[in-house]
Amino acid sequence: MTERLTAREILALLADDATFTELPHPTGACGPDGPLAWHGYDASRARAAERTGERESVVVGTASVTGTRAVLIAFEFGFLGGSLGERTGDRLTAAHEYARDHRLPVVPLVATGGSRMQEGMVALTQLQRVARQSVLTREAGLPQIAVLRDPTTGGGWATLGAGSDVILALPGAQVGFAGSRVRPADADPAAYTAEAQVACGAADAVVPVTELRQVLGRWLRLLTGGADLAASPRPAPVPFALGAQDLPGSGWEAVRRARSPQRPRARAYLDAYFGHRVAISGDRCGGADPDGMLCGFGEHQGRTVAYAAQTGTATRPSGYRTAARLIRLADRLGIPVLTLVDTPGAANDADAERQGAGAAIAELFGAVAGARTPVTTLVIGEGGSGGALALAAPGGTWATPDAYFSVIAPESAAAILKRPDDQVEATADQLRVRPQDLVELGVIRGIVGPEGDFSPVARKRHRGNHDSTGHRP
Template identity: 55%
Template sequence: MRRGERFYRFRAKKRGGGRALPGGGRGVASPAAREAIGAVATGFREFGEELVSGDPLGWPGYPEKLARVRERTGEGESVVVGEAQVGKTPVVVVAFDFRFLGGSVGEAAGRRIVEAFERARESRRAVVSLVATGGSRMQEGMRSLVQLQRIADACVRAREEGIPHISVLRGPVTGGIWASLGSSADYIIGVRGAEVAFAGSRVRGEEATEGEAFTAAGKLRSGFVDAEAEPGEVPGLLRSAVELLRPAGGEPPAPPEVPRALGFARPPRDPWVAVMRARSPRRPRAEAYLEDYFERRVEISGDRAGGVDAGMLCGFGRRRGRTIAYAAQNGTANTAAGFRTARRLLELADRLQLPVLTLIDTPGAGNTAKDEREGVGTAIAELFCTVAGLKVPITSLVIGEGGSGGALALAAPDNLWVTPDAYFAVISPEGAAAIVEKDRSRARQVAGRMKLMPQDLVELGVVRGIARPKRRPARAIRTSYDAVRRWVVRGHSSGKEHVTKS
């Protein structure tokens, strides 16, 4: 216990083994902590019940208010913590009870959250936070506010030890807890319709513009949460996320297998044909490769800095019993937000010791004035550095256009492969023609000098090899019954000559 903290013991009423309390029957969106827990987890075992706040400021009427809310809710504090299972995966749960003074966090609630992260580190379990809070508790003043620092410290220590944190924003989620616990999670699910904002509606005032910016939907659109779901959809999504992001252990992971080529079986002999193949709208794109490669997957979204790029698909998938992180370009010119989302994905994979697969398919990075204002060059540089510093293995496959640095930023330096209907070049043929020949119309001729075909890349030592195509099913043999019978009889007869009697 830190110096100056005061906690009082509170004997909670018996609650029937952790069964859900009345809270409107809204499942995970319920204001009641235990109902939310019951909607997503099983086998809940509470700890930290003895930690309850006193009255550090001598706030008039505060002790009586605490007594009334404890009697009404049956809870000793605004946060309930314990161990449970989400699906078959053991987790540590942090659940806010909005009925308890608006889910506000005082000294004891902060201490409970910190203890939950410590338990997660000790037991190597993921943390699942079910957040519904108005922020810090006014009646405990700065003794309440400094809990944000302690919660952040607990999150960082867990992060350093590879403990994932998945957060469900039940709503409302405002104030310091959004700025310390909720928004720092590795994977964030927003319940549809939930208010999510740093400043709550009372703080913003009536003159503040209400709208999507203050909701889970707005946070998804701006890249601050990974998914938005209806309350009934949350348990399944959470189950998948927890299973895929469970803490790693044991031996370092092996590199991901190279995906099989889904398009042409053989590379072209003409460089311009290679370019046209890669640009064909009929060519299999990243989504087709991800569906073929993984049994199931969960996507992350956004760069956590206000941007989303639909042309950069990132997430985690299950393949043959193990989780693999992926970042896949979808054939468009990527923005700074896309490169930053990929960087976020790779950093998370590195912390969780997960191998990485990248799929390369872009004509190049965005080159508009907007891209420059958003720092696309800096974002690419950061991604290059992240790839260079990865401690987990990475496998990369060029599945379409490999356009300059925007494509190379996702490439494994020593484990890069290419499909038969892809190319990789220092710049687009049109760009090269404009620079070298000062005539973009000479792109086809210039392409012939660029050594950009798959077999050229192998010869140059840039890629390790060309991905093998998808195997075609064997064709059925059509023959008559009499023909098969004669073949069997002949084989049986000839076989008798080799039988040795004992």
């Protein structure tokens, strides 16, 4: 279990010196012992106030975190278990309204046991108020970054926590919808931890408390670095090629080069492209593909660029859903997107089908097609069928000399056509999978070199829906 910090302690840990300013508290009438006239409720509140020095279970204010100003919402677990009541809902509503009025990101620092029983359904309905405020803040194009402390359970997890764009958690924190006193007796306690939530794709990262300020500050800088979509953000520049510079002589040579273990992979391209970057993880549907799809935000030439990069493995359904989540978030924040294509294809095992492979790929196709922010794509290795094409931007796709793109792998094409194994290489030539073939066919815009030089583009064949800069018309 992680150390339990009070609301004031976590605020002092994160805020730059002398920058925290508490927001005015909304005032409202409340009858004796609350809306249910719960005997002893006023006395319980008084004892909680005396013990913690707070008047409610959240402390709300503005502060700078490593230079970026934000609205911070810190739960005080010592005040009735950090529970949400009507007055808590008033403070949370005021926090989001202030954030929208002043164009600030929102950072919930969650530590709560859920809704306050002494207020009954009045307390529970505060979750609807919180959800509405979160939606309005999201629609305003402002990011929400949650930090999960110990414990984060019940409605607080299911709204302020799980409803945020990026979810960070402290090591060992208890995180789950079901609190410790209401779980099945035989429930595995390890399933209700921050680490378990990251593993199943419900949270992005576990961050040690000693690193939290710097990590949160980096996230705030990157996610507030977008542009107004009405101003047509510039596309992300195409990365330079890191591998082979000469073009393949045959289709089969193109395939062999793309499959070579020596070819540079996604992490090498991301390291070369970004000064620094932070990763998101998980599809928020119970799955993660950390080895097959790398997603996050980074700094390139002084501005924020989002990235979704395949790593050369067969992409899992959770990988496609994570990429779709990344693109939708970047689109809402006005941040351009870079995608790196490198996969033999979508995972096609029975588990992948049960996990909704088709629906996940469709979701990613839709996210790319519907993005208002520009998407730039570089094929850096294998471009295997629809599992690769789903990550590619129509009219905004380039390739390296050691890449190929194909409707299907040459071996599979030969098998479908009932050709013998010795016809696989010839089939690769017939499919015209080489980068230069793709340029001539108008499938890609060009081939990148080592210093940003590009091959000519066969625009006359292009049938994409973007103009030559990668913007939507």
